[in-house]
Amino acid sequence: MAKLTDKQRAFAAAKADGLSAADAARKAGYAVESQQSLRVQASRNNANPDIQAEMRAIRERAIADLATVALSTLADILQDQGAPAAARVSASKWVLEAGGHGLEAQKLLHRIGEGDERAVSQLSAADLEALVVMAADKVRFERGQVIDVETDETV
Numbered sequence: 001m002a003k004l005t006d007k008q009r010a011f012a013a014a015k016a017d018g019l020s021a022a023d024a025a026r027k028a029g030y031a032v033e034s035q036q037s038l039r040v041q042a043s044r045n046n047a048n049p050d051i052q053a054e055m056r057a058i059r060e061r062a063i064a065d066l067a068t069v070a071l072s073t074l075a076d077i078l079q080d081q082g083a084p085a086a087a088r089v090s091a092s093k094w095v096l097e098a099g100g101h102g103l104e105a106q107k108l109l110h111r112i113g114e115g116d117e118r119a120v121s122q123l124s125a126a127d128l129e130a131l132v133v134m135a136a137d138k139v140r141f142e143r144g145q146v147i148d149v150e151t152d153e154t155v
Helices: 006-016 021-028 035-047 049-079 085-098 103-112 125-143
Strands: none
Touching: 006 021, 006 035, 006 049, 021 035, 035 049, 049 085
């Protein structure tokens, strides 16, 4: 990655914080001769692969920091004997899933063998189906379990 200027780095940080390209350019200190020139500079920065890489790196660092806080919070809940049992069980499940030790991951590893070096193209249909089921379970888990409830229409 090429060395970025201070303004480009500031632009990337502002964009990573969620500002529009024009607002990020303004915040980074680009001259505002006209709105058009600001938009042109913002567009150039937005398209610059080195600036895009810097934005991704900033976001990844932020996510890593938050993941550390999230895992610490889960650890606190797990170790709090006064926390409701349901909260402790839920925290346990999240920690196990995050670490790749959830039940579905373990079943799949057992099924295709831990350390299996096969490419996806070399997996059997049954192995691929198990991967799809595991992925679907993971999506449901991450989004929260959806429970169908029948309503009593007499209420």
